[in-house]
Amino acid sequence: MPDAKKYVDQWLRDAHAMEKQAETILQGQIDRLEHYPELSERMKAHLKETESQRERLEACLERRGISTSGIKDASAQFTAMMQNLSGVFAGDEVVKALLASYAFESMEIASYRILSEAAAAEGDHETADLCKELCKEEEAMADWLKEHTHNITTAFLGRVESEDAVAKR
Ligand code: MG
Ligand code: FE
Numbered sequence: 001m002p003d004a005k006k007y008v009d010q011w012l013r014d015a016h017a018m019e020k021q022a023e024t025i026l027q028g029q030i031d032r033l034e035h036y037p038e039l040s041e042r043m044k045a046h047l048k049e050t051e052s053q054r055e056r057l058e059a060c061l062e063r064r065g066i067s068t069s070g071i072k073d074a075s076a077q078f079t080a081m082m083q084n085l086s087g088v089f090a091g092d093e094v095v096k097a098l099l100a101s102y103a104f105e106s107m108e109i110a111s112y113r114i115l116s117e118a119a120a121a122e123g124d125h126e127t128a129d130l131c132k133e134l135c136k137e138e139e140a141m142a143d144w145l146k147e148h149t150h151n152i153t154t155a156f157l158g159r160v161e162s163e164d165a166v167a168k169r
Contacts, residue, residue: 004122009066011115012127015134016061016068018111019054022104026050029097035159036094039152043101046141053134060130094156098145105142109135 026047033040061068112135119127 004118005124008115008118008122008124008127009064011111011118012057012061012064013066015111015115015131016054016057018108019050019057022050022108023047023054025100025104029101032093033097036152036155039094039097039148042141042144042148049137049141053137056130056134060127064124064127091160092156094152098149098152102142102145105138105145108138109142112138 026043030040030043030047033043058068112131116128116131116135119125119131
């Protein structure tokens, strides 16, 4: 499938840009989550994983003969949305970080599912397997966020309530 190859190349480039974006977003979030050590630790671990994902994608791009120089940023729109969600003025950064992270992981999961299907259709099973592996890592992160939504949200509300109580004294 010659057309499939063209799209797989393009989508691998997009995925590479997405991971670079993920590194920036995660770093920004980690720096602002000092009151939520569990979330910040998980994000630090995912940042390491994300760097390794970018490297594995670079090896894949190289194997397929795609140059990584001059890769344009395909997810600029997503960045804009993330910045709008930064919550700096609202004081609810942690909730915005949770929301933005869950949305980003969902986008990564969908991207790698599509890529693994397209690479398999093209007959590049090595790329298909890599994308399945990356998808599993994103799913693990999304599951962690889902499982910790209760704790993070109630911890945030608890902090707001105790800060209000102190302010009223
Ligand atoms: Mg990723
Ligand atoms: Fe991710």
